[in-house]
Amino acid sequence: MRASWIALTSLAVFLLTSIRSILVYDLPTLFLFGLALIFMYEQRFTAYLVVFLLASVNRETAFVLTVLFFVWFFKRMDLGTLLYFCVGQALIFVAIQLFIHFIYQDLPGDVFWSRFQTNLVFYSNHPWASARDILIFGVLTWAVIRNWKTKPIFLRTAFVVLAPIFFVLFWIAGFSFEYRTFGEIYLLSVSLLVPNQWLRLTA
Amino acid sequence: MKFRYRLLTFLLAAALSLSVALLMGYNDPQLALQKLHNFDYRPFVYRALVPWVASLFLWLGIPPQWVLMAIFTLCGVVYIAVALYFFRTFQGVK
Numbered sequence: 001m002r003a004s005w006i007a008l009t010s011l012a013v014f015l016l017t018s019i020r021s022i023l024v025y026d027l028p029t030l031f032l033f034g035l036a037l038i039f040m041y042e043q044r045f046t047a048y049l050v051v052f053l054l055a056s057v058n059r060e061t062a063f064v065l066t067v068l069f070f071v072w073f074f075k076r077m078d079l080g081t082l083l084y085f086c087v088g089q090a091l092i093f094v095a096i097q098l099f100i101h102f103i104y105q106d107l108p109g110d111v112f113w114s115r116f117q118t119n120l121v122f123y124s125n126h127p128w129a130s131a132r133d134i135l136i137f138g139v140l141t142w143a144v145i146r147n148w149k150t151k152p153i154f155l156r157t158a159f160v161v162l163a164p165i166f167f168v169l170f171w172i173a174g175f176s177f178e179y180r181t182f183g184e185i186y187l188l189s190v191s192l193l194v195p196n197q198w199l200r201l202t203a
Numbered sequence: 204m205k206f207r208y209r210l211l212t213f214l215l216a217a218a219l220s221l222s223v224a225l226l227m228g229y230n231d232p233q234l235a236l237q238k239l240h241n242f243d244y245r246p247f248v249y250r251a252l253v254p255w256v257a258s259l260f261l262w263l264g265i266p267p268q269w270v271l272m273a274i275f276t277l278c279g280v281v282y283i284a285v286a287l288y289f290f291r292t293f294q295g296v297k
Contacts, residue, residue: 003287003290003291003294004208004209004212004283004287006286006290007212007216007282007283007286007287007290008212008215008216008219008283010286011216011219011220011279011282011283011286012219015219015220015223015279016223019223019226019227022223022227023238023241023247023250024238024239024241024250024253024254024257024271024274024275025241025250025252025253027220027275027278027279027281027282028252028253028278030282030285031278031281031282031284031285031286034282034285034286034288034289035285035288037289038285038288038289038292041292041293042292054252057251057252057255058250058251058252058253059250060246060249060250097249100249100251101249104245104248104249107243107244107245107248108243108244108245109244109245109246109247109248110245110246111245111246112246113246152293152296152297153296153297154293154296155293187285187286187289190286191289191290191293196293196294196295196296197294197295199290199291199293199294200290200294200295
């Protein structure tokens with residue numbers, strides 16, 4: 001019962017906090033990353049690779065799943081099998097990205113937007129909003145790491161590997177004050193944010 | 204009871220997603236078409252999964268605002284399904 005409310009609340013919070021900037025790939029990003037993490041943890045590799053493929057078409061940030069895959073299975077899989085899966089994912093990702101970049105090569109815009117300097121200027125011009133965001137990040141991080149050792153090891157590993165990557169990407173390529181860029185780790189963070197027993201589906 | 208509760212959860216998710224879609228003006232055909240193609244602007248246009256799926260429905264002659272609102276609503280419902288699956292998978296895990 002609680003789990004249903006947590007899921008609904010998390011959807012409402014995501015939609016309402018990104019209402020001005022949400023794009024069509026944002027909600028698929030949330031659930032494709034969630035599914036990929038489930039299948040990776042359960043070692044359902046065929047399902048994982050299908051979701052990885054869809055996630056790669058949906059957004060280029062899917063490459064971070066391979067980074068997590070490598071870290072999680074480094075001591076849980078023999079090296080040959082691990083390399084086989086990681087190289088396979090890299091090939092899928094590169095093939096998809098090359099194909100997409102090729103067919104849209106004539107459209108306006110850039111291959112990659114670096115907004116690092118623009119973001120720094122924006123944050124310095126809006127000190128109160130920046131302070132508010134630092135506070136929100138601080139509180140959320142504290143809530144996630146509170147009772148850290150009671151939380152599932154896979155989720156902790158995923159958070160430690162993925163959160164810093166997205167924090168850096170948020171500063172370099174994201175728009176200032178636009179938090180939908182953390183969509184990939186949203187479900188993961190929600191699960192770490194609430195006490196584990198609250199995730200039970202029945203009260 | 205469990206089934207009705209789960210059904211209510213999915214209906215609320217659909218209502219919430221659809222409300223937000225309407226609030227954002229997705230019922231406007233011009234805006235819907237731009238959104239469905241990620242404004243035909245790089246690098247947004249590289250996020251191709253939804254635009255490619257939408258193209259199929261647009262090709263069938265379904266108005267873009269219907270396609271966008273249906274996809275957005277469906278994505279909200281799928282998110283809830285995945286979230287519940289995610290919670291069930293990791294509940295009680297050490």
